[in-house]
Amino acid sequence: MEIKEKESVVVRFSGDSGDGMQLAGNIFSTVSATVGNSISTFPDYPADIRAPQGSLTGVSGFQVHIGASQVFTPGDQCDVLVAMNAAALKTQYKFAKPDAAIIIDTDSFGPKDLEKAQFKTEDYLGEMGIDPDRVIACPLTTMVKDCLADSGMDVKSMLKCRNMFALGLVCWLFDRDLDVAFNFLKEKFAKKPGVAEANIKVIQAGYDYGHNTHSSVANVYRIETKNKVPGRYMDITGNKATAYGFIAAAEKAGLKLYLGSYPITPATDVLHELSKHKSLGVTTVQCEDEISGCASALGASFAGALAVTSTSGPGICLKSEAMNLAVIMELPLVVLDVQRGGPATGLPTKSEQTDLLQALFGRNGESPMPVIAAASPTDCFDAAYAACKMALEHMTPVILMTDAFVANGSGAFKLPDLAEYPAINPPYVPEELKGTWTPYMRAENGTRYWAVPGRQGFEHILGGLEKDDKTGAISTNPENHDLMTRKRQAKIDAIPVPDLEVLGDKDDAELLIVGFGGTFGHLHAAMYEMRSAGKKVALAHFKFINPLPKNTAEVLKKYPRVVVAEQNMGQLAGWLRMKVDGFVPAQFNQVKGQPFVVAELVENFTQLLNK
Amino acid sequence: MAYTQNDFKKGQPRWCPGCGDHFFLASLHKAMAEIGVDPWKTAVISGIGCSSRLPHYMATYGMNTIHGRAAAIATGAKVANPDLTVWQVSGDGDGLAIGGNHFIHANRRNINLNMILLNNRIYGLTKGQYSPTSPRGFVSKSSPYGTVEDPFRPAELCFGARGHFFARAVATDAPGTIEVLKAAYEHKGASVCEILQNCVIFNNGTHDAVYDKAGRAKNAIYLKHGEKMLFGENNEYGIVQDGFGVKAVKLGEDSYTEADVLVHDAKCEDNTLQLKLAEMEWPVALGVIRDVEAPTYDDCVTAQIEEVKAQKKYHNFAELLETNDIWEVK
Numbered sequence: 001m002e003i004k005e006k007e008s009v010v011v012r013f014s015g016d017s018g019d020g021m022q023l024a025g026n027i028f029s030t031v032s033a034t035v036g037n038s039i040s041t042f043p044d045y046p047a048d049i050r051a052p053q054g055s056l057t058g059v060s061g062f063q064v065h066i067g068a069s070q071v072f073t074p075g076d077q078c079d080v081l082v083a084m085n086a087a088a089l090k091t092q093y094k095f096a097k098p099d100a101a102i103i104i105d106t107d108s109f110g111p112k113d114l115e116k117a118q119f120k121t122e123d124y125l126g127e128m129g130i131d132p133d134r135v136i137a138c139p140l141t142t143m144v145k146d147c148l149a150d151s152g153m154d155v156k157s158m159l160k161c162r163n164m165f166a167l168g169l170v171c172w173l174f175d176r177d178l179d180v181a182f183n184f185l186k187e188k189f190a191k192k193p194g195v196a197e198a199n200i201k202v203i204q205a206g207y208d209y210g211h212n213t214h215s216s217v218a219n220v221y222r223i224e225t226k227n228k229v230p231g232r233y234m235d236i237t238g239n240k241a242t243a244y245g246f247i248a249a250a251e252k253a254g255l256k257l258y259l260g261s262y263p264i265t266p267a268t269d270v271l272h273e274l275s276k277h278k279s280l281g282v283t284t285v286q287c288e289d290e291i292s293g294c295a296s297a298l299g300a301s302f303a304g305a306l307a308v309t310s311t312s313g314p315g316i317c318l319k320s321e322a323m324n325l326a327v328i329m330e331l332p333l334v335v336l337d338v339q340r341g342g343p344a345t346g347l348p349t350k351s352e353q354t355d356l357l358q359a360l361f362g363r364n365g366e367s368p369m370p371v372i373a374a375a376s377p378t379d380c381f382d383a384a385y386a387a388c389k390m391a392l393e394h395m396t397p398v399i400l401m402t403d404a405f406v407a408n409g410s411g412a413f414k415l416p417d418l419a420e421y422p423a424i425n426p427p428y429v430p431e432e433l434k435g436t437w438t439p440y441m442r443a444e445n446g447t448r449y450w451a452v453p454g455r456q457g458f459e460h461i462l463g464g465l466e467k468d469d470k471t472g473a474i475s476t477n478p479e480n481h482d483l484m485t486r487k488r489q490a491k492i493d494a495i496p497v498p499d500l501e502v503l504g505d506k507d508d509a510e511l512l513i514v515g516f517g518g519t520f521g522h523l524h525a526a527m528y529e530m531r532s533a534g535k536k537v538a539l540a541h542f543k544f545i546n547p548l549p550k551n552t553a554e555v556l557k558k559y560p561r562v563v564v565a566e567q568n569m570g571q572l573a574g575w576l577r578m579k580v581d582g583f584v585p586a587q588f589n590q591v592k593g594q595p596f597v598v599a600e601l602v603e604n605f606t607q608l609l610n611k
Numbered sequence: 612m613a614y615t616q617n618d619f620k621k622g623q624p625r626w627c628p629g630c631g632d633h634f635f636l637a638s639l640h641k642a643m644a645e646i647g648v649d650p651w652k653t654a655v656i657s658g659i660g661c662s663s664r665l666p667h668y669m670a671t672y673g674m675n676t677i678h679g680r681a682a683a684i685a686t687g688a689k690v691a692n693p694d695l696t697v698w699q700v701s702g703d704g705d706g707l708a709i710g711g712n713h714f715i716h717a718n719r720r721n722i723n724l725n726m727i728l729l730n731n732r733i734y735g736l737t738k739g740q741y742s743p744t745s746p747r748g749f750v751s752k753s754s755p756y757g758t759v760e761d762p763f764r765p766a767e768l769c770f771g772a773r774g775h776f777f778a779r780a781v782a783t784d785a786p787g788t789i790e791v792l793k794a795a796y797e798h799k800g801a802s803v804c805e806i807l808q809n810c811v812i813f814n815n816g817t818h819d820a821v822y823d824k825a826g827r828a829k830n831a832i833y834l835k836h837g838e839k840m841l842f843g844e845n846n847e848y849g850i851v852q853d854g855f856g857v858k859a860v861k862l863g864e865d866s867y868t869e870a871d872v873l874v875h876d877a878k879c880e881d882n883t884l885q886l887k888l889a890e891m892e893w894p895v896a897l898g899v900i901r902d903v904e905a906p907t908y909d910d911c912v913t914a915q916i917e918e919v920k921a922q923k924k925y926h927n928f929a930e931l932l933e934t935n936d937i938w939e940v941k
Contacts (some may be wrong), residue, residue, distance in 0.1 A: 245930070283912060299683070
């Protein structure tokens with residue numbers, strides 16, 4: 001047996017959507033993170049509600065990248081592919097590196113399975129051009145049944161443990177300590193100790209199988225840990241980190257957290273997560289529709305809560321009316337858009353960045369609204385916190401953008417210490433203004449004061465009709481409308497945001513890569529590879545999109561070549577061209593519903609350099 | 612603290628002279644003074660439409676929001692801040708057409724809102740189109756040959772959504788209006804008050820049969836829980852059971868006597884007869900038609916939070932973090 005030391009390794013678990021690949025992947029990530037590896041994950045669900053078993057459309061995947069030092073993406077292609085059935089091998093093999101190890105369950109490659117997966121012959125490996133030496137072929141289903149023969153379980157329940165056998169095999173391949181996996185399962189199935197026990201037994205069997213039979217065939221990989229940042233960590237998905245950011249901000253601001261929401265993929269996990277935490281006083285209302293999700297949140301905001309509504313692009317279409325009301329009423333509100341493929345229902349489970357212009361402009365009238373985009377699963381926490389702080393302190397709705405990739409992906413999250421986060425101070429109307437206060441009176445930075453119902457002497461009315469700047473009464477005066485329009489715009493423009501940071505060869509880059517939101521990891525990895533190849537490259541990644549950082553024009557104009565790379569047809573590029581005179585970047589646009597592939601980015605960017 | 616109607620008044624209403632909204636507003640001011648909740652603990656939330664201007668004339672907290680969303684916005688305000696007394700004001704277009712979904716769900720959830728539905732059976736602000744309560748065949752600017760659709764009957768919608776409170780009053784009838792508003796306030800949960808209101812410009816006379824006192828004496832019945840359902844200028848008519856329904860009869864005719872007259876039961880959980888009463892075309896039922904106690908959404912949300920707080924061991928963000936699988940990198 002050879003032990004290969006590797007800097008990083010990518011593992012992809014794939015199988016039928018009922019095969020429990022997400023759970024197996026999750027446990028493996030946790031086990032790896034626990035030993036101090038850096039991790040980045042990407043679950044790839046089928047969109048079908050329940051595609052026929054064994055069919056090509058029903059394949060579900062979970063990819064995890066584990067590294068000795070920091071990894072920024074789930075990886076382009078995998079070093080190990082687990083394919084639980086013929087359809088998985090057929091559809092997922094394209095994600096495997098040429099020398100990848102492939103684990104298959106030979107029991108799921110019978111004539112019917114091959115037919116469903118549209119193989120023409122029984123020589124499925126030959127058909128796909130796979131070298132059999134790279135394949136760990138085991139009768140996995142049979143072995144799971146044997147292993148649980150004495151458990152008294154029915155066959156259906158036994159088969160649910162197949163994923164754990166694969167997990168055990170992978171754990172052996174990576175020399176992983178099984179205790180962490182065992183503890184994970186004991187906790188997960190605390191109320192069903194029988195299930196936990198069966199799963200543990202099967203993991204051990206998978207591990208032993210690898211150890212006993214395949215020690216001569218496969219390599220065992222070892223991922224050491226380097227560049228460790230000491231601290232306490234947990235694995236967190238983007239959606240969970242977003243929910244945690246909201247909770248943290250509410251606590252810091254001393255406000256009740258209210259979420260109005262309607263289920264929608266891929267944002268629903270935020271509703272699930274927040275609904276759990278009633279012991280923190282979190283109030284969640286699953287509304288009758290997206291409209292009400294946003295409208296009720298605005299009502300909650302008026303009544304004095306930190307109000308949030310969560311959705312994806314189609315929901316933003318419906319919420320835009322109440323978002324606009326929040327703009328003119330100048331009330332704090334955070335609108336979460338977990339972007340997915342569009343238009344309309346589009347690709348509900350896939351990831352895109354195609355809502356940027358909708359976020360910036362998708363409302364009637366002059367309706368400026370801050371936009372913040374999270375860069376990674378763990379960054380969702382900071383982005384959500386920043387969105388809440390901005391909304392509350394500047395009395396405005398704020399759009400927080402994530403995407404399916406960031407929302408479902410996970411990373412190792414260093415437990416934050418709330419004491420280190422900035423205070424959140426909403427501009428409550430000062431008591432001494434009682435008697436002279438009117439609703440659109442502004443603090444020095446142009447922000448309207450907040451008078452929460454319950455305070456005597458500050459009774460007032462807000463609404464969707466234009467109001468007089470001085471009295472707060474309804475006004476159709478043309479000069480006043482022009483003035484109020486400018487004041488609402490100036491308030492947003494004046495919101496302070498951190499400067500745009502340039503990574504890489506910031507002084508002498510020949511190419512500046514520009515992106516926003518969830519593509520950070522891929523763009524960073526592309527830059528890293530190019531610099532390793534001796535190229536002079538820098539990366540400027542936008543998290544604050546409206547208002548733009550003050551140094552935006554300076555950064556964009558500093559380098560001889562600039563490419564804006566985004567998962568849409570050029571929305572950020574267009575926005576930057578609108579805001580920065582004379583800025584004409586090259587563009588890299590891809591709208592496949594899939595994350596960028598680093599190798600493609602490198603190839604494309606290198607061509608730009610050579611032009 | 613004792614209030615007068617002036618403590619709730621603000622500004623000069625801009626409705627057309629003779630508009631039913633003027634009458635209703637005056638009654639609302641009086642009702643709020645009698646109820647006695649502080650203006651600063653009261654929020655009046657409306658949508659869009661003539662009647663939705665109402666919050667501008669209230670010295671309370673208020674919002675005149677967007678078309679149809681008043682019930683949704685009021686829901687968030689009440690759930691987030693249960694100490695507020697929340698009045699939601701909509702017209703028939705705002706509440707039942709564009710806002711119909713929010714109307715039924717606020718009723719179904721039983722949010723503790725006082726929901727006012729000012730029903731003039733017309734779109735007034737957009738100058739005269741038929742509304743979801745206009746009768747079939749109604750001629751308007753958008754239906755010059757008459758509508759070919761049936762109207763909603765608000766009570767039916769409320770009951771269909773499992774509403775627990777429904778009352779009706781005529782805008783010009785101040786005592787009747789104040790009575791139902793106070794009852795709506797007293798009722799814990801979503802309380803719908805349908806206010807029959809005249810639009811002098813675009814639908815004049817739509818409620819003529821009951822719009823003045825003399826008309827109501829002939830054509831309306833004031834329902835009171837626990838009392839016999841008698842009506843008419845000399846109480847010469849009564850409501851009796853008629854097979855599976857109810858009907859109005861003249862006492863002394865067809866051998867009907869007062870003993871046959873039904874006693875109104877607003878508290879009856881089963882809404883069958885209440886619905887029959889609400890749907891009568893003659894006489895028009897006024898007063899509290901249904902008033903049944905049920906758990907309110909906002910109370911249940913608060914109670915559940917308290918319950919979970921007592922059960923769970925984490926009560927702040929730092930403690931929440933500790934509930935996860937944590938590893939330490941040294």
